[in-house]
Amino acid sequence: MKLQLFKSDMNSNGYTLQKMAIRLGAFAAFLGIMVFFAVTARGFTTSYNILNIIEQSTILGFLAFGITVVFIGTGTDVQKGGIDLSIAANAGLCAAVYAVLLERGYGDSLAIPAAIATGLCVGFLNGFAVVTLRIMPLLSTLAVMNIAAGLELAVTQNTVIGAASPLLDTLAFGKFLGISALAWCLIIGAALMVAIVHYSPVGLRLYSVGGNVEAAKSVGIYAGRYVYGSYLFSGFAAGAASILIVARLSASTPGTGLLLLPVLAAALLGAVFSRRFVPTIGGTLLAVLFIGALSNGFQLLGISSYWVSGVQGALILVVVAVTSFAKKS
Template sequence: MTDEGNGQNRESPKEPAREGSVGLMEPPVATTKGDGPPINGALLLRAGSLMGFVLVIAYFALVAPGFLSVGNITNVLEQSAILGVLSFGMTIVMIAGGSNVITGGIDLSIANNLGLSAAVYAILLKTGQPDIVALSLTLLTGLAVGLLNAIAVVSIGILPLIATLTVMNICAGFELVITQNTVLQASSPLLAVLAGDGPFGIATLAYLLLIIGLILIAVIEYTPFGLRLYAVGGFREAALAAGLSVNRYIATSYILSGICASIGAVLSVALLSGSSTGSGDMLLSVVVTALLGVVFSRRLVPTISGSLLSVLFIGFLINGFQLTNISSYWVNGVEGLLILFAVATTSLVRRREA
């Protein structure tokens, strides 16, 4: 996941661009032309962030008993699964919408979409629907919310920040209507599998986080589709000039984000044996994860692999806190510090290098 060598450009869409699959832009290269190795602030930041990650892990491995045990690592993966899937959705929207937080892509409805989808899933199971029906309708719910975001942003032209904030409220409202602000218990054969352990006694949710992550890394970072998403978000005029249907890509990103929310909902129902109130509280963590993911990428752009690293980093940090008996009250503060760090350094590097 973390090739640290500076020779191979693993995540860069520039290679397909050179192959002419789109041919729409100057490669967003971060290398010096002329002499010297391709060293720049972004690369250093990435290397530094990875090193920070390794240092934190090393520190906890030294002081926290059992930190690197298989059981504990599985715990962290399992605990990170829901947040991870949501932050993948957020990352896709940030990629296609551009990462300017005010005008760029952001999906504030994602956490409440999870709440609504989980309520739909739980109530369908409760009313005796088979898994396949409940699952399909849940994914459709997430997709519909994504579509609503897409219409608001692309067709009506509302700023994503405002559009998705409105949709967030719609989701929260419908969730309350369905659940009456109570917890809906749910059980089904599928949920039993998801909540249980997979091969080698490792939790199914842990496998799912890695599988979904790897699939999305492949799709977003290694296919022409992913390249075009980056083009649409980073170089809108160029993408337009190249004849890309920019709006279609942006709309797709919101729909994918909606689907991620409903997948997260299914995982959440499995973990909590039902729907739960207060899903909206996850939003800040999702934003933190997606923004922190940026510092793990070579060019300081949102990437799925960066977000995966970021969700694991936060997961290990919280876990390490608990194992070393540090109060859980520090977690919010540290999340805030991380977001400040990620945003401050990335904007500084970008400003200096622009």
């Protein structure tokens, strides 16, 4: 962080001011829409509803954090840089493993490590393909996505598998200080992520690997390990999210893979909420809440759900376009 501040001071005087204006642009768009919903949608600003939005965003948030770390460690150029298309399918597979183990009578003490280990295995496969075999990430994670989605179907036989355990009950219905357990998960998860990614040497090195591999290597960073690590983390995030998915639905259901596009949208949109247009945890968190608030606001306004995806798409385009213009000027 210090390094970034120093760098911005080095530039011309107008630099910081201009960047501030751009940053505010994205925030202003976010705020404007929130104010619009607050005025028009009845009940939007109640604390119950706001907690509801946070709760609904938790799963998307965990997955988006995973992909954000991949973006940080490998650069955001989607075709040439890194991406993890398998993350949503991976979460589906982990949820299936978790639910099946619980259904067979194994407790949480076995099922949770198994779900996380499944996620890590898929993450390792991605890292192996991208770092060791040097297959293009877009392609290798696509193949891994097929493997994970197929395994999920094979494990569940494409059915809904109900699951119940004391932990799941706590996650689904528990409350602490008036805030539900799922919302706490997002808050604590985000805080931990910010601490690791933005306030630790590991995070700084991860950024340097993603920013310029050659430069990172030349100062003695094992770039490959960090890329491996980011894919492993993405797999871990999928495993963690899978437990929340099962908690929220009290079951593992087919179709978790469909979360891929919203997750990608959130992680890519997150970059406009950062000063230098790089993926950050805070930016991704805001983007996730933004997407969550949009669907929630539409529901409260009683607008047909057919409009939701279109308006989300249009708003993503508007926000990104405004920022890219601001960036240029």
